[in-house]
Amino acid sequence: MEKEPHIKIHNLTMTYGDFIVQHDINCVINKGDIFVIMGGNGCGKTTLMRALVGLQRPAAGTVFYSGEDFWNGTPEEQARLKRRLGIMFQGGALWSSLTLAENVALPLHEYTGLPPGRIDEIVSFKLALVGLAGFEEFYPVELSGGMKKRAGLARAIALDPEILVIDEPSSGLDPLTARRLDDLILELRDSLGATIVVVTHELASILNIGSSSVYLDSETRTMIATGNPREALKSGEAKVRRFLTRGEA
């Protein structure tokens, strides 16, 4: 069955001042894909993610969500498109003055008319999904880095976003928790039909959950490969294979 394109990255070029981070990025992410943005340190993975979610305007090109041009849209259109996204930042980016329950509940309070009892139920469930049941009343400062990251994911999925963008989900997590998070990402895709964009260089995660990917090269400062990462491991670009085998291929 033909897959439906959900996100289209079109001729995207990102810069910091005069320095070109990445240029001419073109990708199509289909509905229900788990799309991995991979590449070495400093290649511009997070910069691409910031351009995707509307945090950093690209120097050229744009991003289309279900055919709607994000960067050439009006602020109102951009705000509406942003509501369809859930974003988990690398360190969790939790609001330090709010408890975990309040962090997860805030988007529910802002964007739904649900009664408090119902919001509490959803908050407890989302925290339980990321393995933080019972931590509702904790403040971010009382949590470890891995717990903050998981709480950040619970907040990102509070509104069941149709597109979930996750920055480095596995870094800093123990292997079992990282695996559990991978399973959760797969489940969110399978059960709730979310399209998921993951920025990572964790090989186990890339091969475990990625259904499509882009490899950003820091030397040529552009993408050098796209496609399923498991196929890239077998017969892809040499640089990508070296990356996926820790330099052994």
Place this chain on the structure above:
Amino acid sequence: MKKAHPISGGKKAWNLDMRRQGSGEVQLVFGGRWCIDEDLPCAGELKSELSEDIRRLTYHSADLGAWDSGFPAFLATLQKFCVGRGIEVDQRGLPEGVRHLLTMAFAVPEQKVSGRRGGRQTLFVQVGAATIDFFRGMPAMLHFLGEITLSFGRLFTGRAQFRMGDLWLEMEEVGPRALAIVSVICFLVGLILAYLGADQLRMVGAQRFIADLVAIGMVREMGALMTGIIIAGRTGAAFAAQLGTMQVNEEIDAFKTMGISPIDFLVLPRILALMLMMPLLTLYAGFIGMLAGLLVSITIFDIGVFEYYTETLQALELKHFMVGLSKGSVYGAMVAYSGCLRGIQCGRSAEAVGEAATSAVVTGILLITISASLLTIVYYHLGI
């Protein structure tokens, strides 16, 4: 199968029926759309429907339409209640995706934490707690003072781990860069003093003594006090925020693990810089205040420049300068001490950095006020 008992639904997009399945067994029948935006029921509302004799709960979801996480969230709350009541829950009648999500939600046991949030405290309790906190904080303040004293000892014996370049940078930051704000505030204070004095002195025909009032007032008291308050808000808060952010980023821990004293490296240059620059700023503040007094005297009260200058020279004695400069140094030390103390004591969150900066300003102004009072009494008794 017994007759279905509708829990709710009506005109809503979802519906939920409860069917008694023989003794002790109940089946929940879900239908329609179970999404967050559909005003779904709370699982808590269902608890009263589950009578004491129920021992087993099953589900039927053949008529279930679209669902999102609102549906498993409802079921998760219900399941927790059933586990608490010893009711067996059979999930086989649920869609596979829902079962998977529920399995994930219950895979990690719930953390049992009690007493996380107390109720609202009375004013009496709050005042008591604040008082206890204040006295509990005293040893830490004295300990920090002791560490600074030891650090000064190391500085004078040439053993302090300290970079001269940092001292120059801090001196530039706390001195020349504060000149603009000190100029504005002290000019206006001088202006106020001149008007206030002229109004009273005019009644006894002694307007030319405006120069005495402004000169002594600015050099001896107001210059140092106003500069101290400005520096508490500007530099004290900055010290607390800088050191607090370093605490959050574990930079201070990195110093400690390398055997480098953060007091020598970070606190000492800041305290020294402020103690050295504050007398100069105080002197400058006094000069600006007198300039404002001169301006008022010439333009409003018709006193000549030479007359104002002569009167000022006659009024000012070396002791006034000594008092003003010594007060400036003490206020500078107080501001630096409170800024660095609150920065080093800062917690490990962004919010804590804000609290540290606020606390540094409050503590700095409090210490300035206390030391100003003590010094005034001491100088009075010494006849200075």
